[in-house]
Amino acid sequence: MSAVMILVTVLGASAQAGYPERAVTYIIAFNPGGQSDVEARRQQPYLEKTLGVSVQVQYKVGGGGSVGWAELAHARPDGYTIAGINMPHIVLQPLQRGDAGYETDQLRPVAWFQNTPIGLAVLRSSPFQTLEDVIAYAKENPGALTVGGSGTFSGHHLATTQLEKLAGIHVTYVPFTGAAPQVAAFLGGHVAAAMGNSDDLVQHRDRIRVLAIGSEQRFEALPDVPTFRELGFEMTPSIDRGVAVPAGTPDEVVRTLEEAFLEIVRTPEVRRQMVEQGFAPLEMGADEAQAYVDRRKQEYMELLRNLGQL
Template identity: 55%
Template sequence: MVKRKGILWLSLFLLAASVLAGCKASSSTGDADFPNRQLTYMIPFEAGGQSDIEARRQHKHLEKELGQPVVITYKPGGGGSVGWTEMVNKKPDGYYMAGINIPHIILQPMSNEDTGYKTDQIQPVALFQSTPIGLAVKKESGIRSMKDFVQKSKEDPGKVTVAGSGTFSGHHLALQQLEQQAEMKLKYVPFTGAATQVQAFLGGNTDAILANSSDLLKYKDRLNILAIGGEKKLGFFPDTPTFKELGYAMNPTIDRGVGVPKGTPEAVVERLEQAFLQIAKDQKIQQQMKKEGFLPLEMGAKESEQYIEQRKKELEPVLQELK
């Protein structure tokens, strides 16, 4: 009887070990086979903005690199927070990814505990683009320089309206920094995305705009661009001074990339990283970006994580001071 019980327990143990090994093998095989079905690439802004433009540029290359269909969807709202909140709650299997923007994914959770997501719930896959932010007015405004703009703003404190994309975003932070350093008061008007923001401004709904370099380049004949982000003058705006050149301690930019929910298997993250970096290294794509007013980046998952941590440390004291 004792011998039979021993055999029974041994059989059960071997069966359990076999099942566990099978599960591990299945999981490993699943990661190795990734992707084996359609993927979703969600843009947390409206169609037509910079994030959408880049996703569309990557689209056919992504499908080729990954060997599966990729569907681009949109979830605008809250300067990206609505879409990122949805993304972090998706199954962490790599089949649902989202465009991410820095400093948005840092500033929003830092400034509001009810944002719906935390920065560390997003696993960055790659950063592939940087976009300087510039301040502009329409040519007919009569404002020709930053000095003119500051003077007008001080004549009517809080009356000069400035369009931006989202709250506690790169545009919003740039406005707050400018207000503080120039000792003036402006009225920030947030929109759900760059496309809506630009059209509202061009339609006369605001006096000025803090816009991405690509949009400024597209409409440069209708604008007076007063200052722009960057450590040095940009090739596509050789006559526009940077904020730093004008004496402002600020370098407003938006970095774009793609992320997945935290907990996504490392092998899956690496597979997506490989695909996005392969596209980022494409010389034709880099040339297109520069022609359109973007600055190419090639940052993988680990480097992106380190960069985000670095930016968090930089932005935390600034945000506390500006709140």
């Protein structure tokens, strides 16, 4: 190896060993006040303490998250730009849209730290008392029922499409730029129903009626709500949240970030807050997180083929 190559290698290793040395930008691809933002803000002080630098949350909203993830995919792979990511969004969007602006393999997951089951809900004032009522109405009035969700080719969109296919119905899916505007529109009566995140369903349970939930078993915070499976529909819709860096980011940098995020999710107070708010904590490091993405991509491709969407 030449002296120049040795010098470059040493300098590169030294730079990585000193990571981070300046502020880290944490991209959130959805509106302020939504679940991704809530979690990033919860993590922010812990990250700053662990990493020893400022962590600046930056919003890049649009395209159901694709605007922010496209920016991450094309950012310099040095660990100074990270982004919150969502499953199934980061898999479905590149599969379904030619203009997503990124490919799944351009995002390197650092960790998955949270799971959020998706449920179908209506307002307390709605005439629909059960999921069966909704399905009966949708069969008699194809396309008349509006169902709000966050983004297109997202967890909410997929859940709505699955239910349509399994129940033999057609509804009108109404996408919003994030969970915060989705919930506001739903509570304001601008859509008849919503595919909502479990924390929103828990937070607003006094004003809404949750008809079914996408957890494997009854969800602890909503014990009286049946699962879709209980009601005869083989679907368990949910959204996983994590964090990623651009592909090509050095392993040493990924490990530093991985340790920081896993330390947060292991913190008893953080876990307590998550559960109380209607989230399920996850603890999945970088290698496991990547294997999870690869596995889910194959599952979603098969599901989309079965739904006639691929």
